[in-house]
Amino acid sequence: MKRGTMEHISVKNICKKYGEGESAVKALDDVSLDIAKGEICVILGPSGSGKSTLLNMVGGLDRVDSGTITVDGLEITSLGRKQLTDYRREKLGMVFQAYNLIPELNVIENVRVVKDIAKDPLDETELLQVLGLERHMTHFPSELSGGQQQRCSIARALVKNPALLLCDELTGALDSASTRDVLRVLQAINERYHTTLVMITHDERIAGMADRLVRIKDGRVVENTSKERLKAEDLVI
Numbered sequence: 001m002k003r004g005t006m007e008h009i010s011v012k013n014i015c016k017k018y019g020e021g022e023s024a025v026k027a028l029d030d031v032s033l034d035i036a037k038g039e040i041c042v043i044l045g046p047s048g049s050g051k052s053t054l055l056n057m058v059g060g061l062d063r064v065d066s067g068t069i070t071v072d073g074l075e076i077t078s079l080g081r082k083q084l085t086d087y088r089r090e091k092l093g094m095v096f097q098a099y100n101l102i103p104e105l106n107v108i109e110n111v112r113v114v115k116d117i118a119k120d121p122l123d124e125t126e127l128l129q130v131l132g133l134e135r136h137m138t139h140f141p142s143e144l145s146g147g148q149q150q151r152c153s154i155a156r157a158l159v160k161n162p163a164l165l166l167c168d169e170l171t172g173a174l175d176s177a178s179t180r181d182v183l184r185v186l187q188a189i190n191e192r193y194h195t196t197l198v199m200i201t202h203d204e205r206i207a208g209m210a211d212r213l214v215r216i217k218d219g220r221v222v223e224n225t226s227k228e229r230l231k232a233e234d235l236v237i
C-alpha cells in the first residue's frame, strides 16, 4: 500500500474544556486533522497547548466535549467503555510522557504482559536488543535510568505491532545517540509494517522525519503541513 493513500485518523471539530467558570481551560478548541495510513505525523507546540490532550483523545483515554474522532473507519468518540478497551488493545500502541511501567515486573516481563494478549506480536527479545536494552532485560524499572525506562515503554508499545503508535515526548529523556537510535527503530517499524506514527515533541529537529507537521497553540491547530520526510539518520540531532 502506498503511503498517504488511505485515511487512518480523522479528527473533526473536537473541543475539550477542563474545569468550570473562571478557572476553565479550553484545552482543545475546534481541532480538525486528518492523518493517512502509514504517515509519520509530528505534533509540536508549547507546554500547555493541548498536545497530550489531543493524543489522549485519539488514544481513547479521555472523552471529547464535542466533535468526532474516526480511526480506521471506526468512530471512537461514540464507543462505550468495553469497545474502547477493545480498540486500544487491538489497534493501538501508546508511549506516555510518564513511562507507565509496572514496577513489580522486570524489563522483559513488562514487555511480555502486552505480548501475551496480542494477536500478531513481534519478538520481544529482538525488540529489546534493537532498543539497546539487551543487558537490562531482568532489571526492574527502579533500576533503570529515565532513558532506559522510556525505551522499555517503547518496546511495550511496539511489541504487539500496532496499526497506530501514539508517542508523547518520546525522546524527552534521551541523549542524542539514544534519540537517533529510537527514531531509527520507529522509522524502520513504520517502513516495514506501515504503522501510522503520531509523535508529540518539543524538539523541532525531530520534525524533519515527519510526512505531516502539525503545530498547536492554545488548543488550536495553527499549522498543518504535508512535506517530504527526511531519514532519521540524516536528522541533525
Ligand SMILES: Nc1ncnc2c1ncn2[C@@H]1O[C@H](COP(=O)(O)OP(=O)(O)OP(=O)(O)O)[C@@H](O)[C@H]1O
Binding pocket: 018, 019, 025, 026, 027, 045, 046, 047, 048, 049, 050, 051, 052, 053, 054, 097
Ligand atoms: N486532567 C486535567 N484537568 C485539568 N486541566 C487539564 C487536565 N489535563 C490538561 N489540562 C490543562 O489543559 C491544557 C493542555 O494540557 P496538555 O497536557 O494537553 O498540554 P501539553 O501541550 O501536552 O503540554 P506539555 O508540553 O507541557 O506536556 C493545560 O492548560 C492543562 O493545564
Ligand SMILES: [Mg+2]
Binding pocket: 051, 052, 053, 097, 168
Ligand atoms: Mg503533554
